[in-house]
Amino acid sequence: MTDLEIMQRAKLYMDQLAQGIDPVTGQEVPEDSALNHIRLARCFAYVSGVLDKVIANGGAVGTIVRHKEFRITREQLCRVRLSDTPVSLTQLLEQIVAVVGDPEMKRPNAKRFSDWLLARGLLTVEQTLDGKTRRVPTQEGIRLGMVTQIRQGNDGEYVAVSYNRNAQCFLLDHLFEILNPEGR
Numbered sequence: 001m002t003d004l005e006i007m008q009r010a011k012l013y014m015d016q017l018a019q020g021i022d023p024v025t026g027q028e029v030p031e032d033s034a035l036n037h038i039r040l041a042r043c044f045a046y047v048s049g050v051l052d053k054v055i056a057n058g059g060a061v062g063t064i065v066r067h068k069e070f071r072i073t074r075e076q077l078c079r080v081r082l083s084d085t086p087v088s089l090t091q092l093l094e095q096i097v098a099v100v101g102d103p104e105m106k107r108p109n110a111k112r113f114s115d116w117l118l119a120r121g122l123l124t125v126e127q128t129l130d131g132k133t134r135r136v137p138t139q140e141g142i143r144l145g146m147v148t149q150i151r152q153g154n155d156g157e158y159v160a161v162s163y164n165r166n167a168q169c170f171l172l173d174h175l176f177e178i179l180n181p182e183g184r
Contacts, residue, residue, distance in 0.1 A: 004059045014048035056103040068105045086162035116178045
């Protein structure tokens with residue numbers, strides 16, 4: 001097994017741990033397990049992101065300066081792997097970037113996607129009891145396949161928005177419009 005393959009396996013393990021799945025058995029980690037603590041889940045997700053960058057660098061540790069605007073062909077778009085379980089917007093974008101495979105390209109911005117969904121009436125902004133705002137799906141967004149979960153974070157509970165397979169397909173179908181809103 002090459003170093004790059006080992007890194008890819010380690011990333012897979014970190015992704016599974018971040019999702020509360022034991023990578024050895026494939027079973028859900030029990031709720032009372034230390035591995036299921038939100039801080040560890042965030043740590044696993046962070047390490048996965050670091051490994052993703054190292055893998056994108058061809059296994060080289062360091063930063064590549066991204067000069068090119070993100071571009072994807074329709075053929076590449078057809079190769080994006082969709083998940084049967086709901087994923088975060090960041091996870092979907094990682095799949096899109098992986099298909100392109102050009103480490104010199106800038107990564108798509110999740111905020112651009114979120115803003116696009118907001119403008120289309122699929123997300124809305126609501127104010128929390130503590131005066132903060134958060135983006136949550138509208139009824140139309142829920143019908144499309146956007147789901148929410150209440151999670152516990154360092155600053156208390158928060159709403160995490162995930163996208164089922166149908167919502168992932170919808171975003172891919174509109175990817176060129178989202179990435180290039182002015183039709184440039």
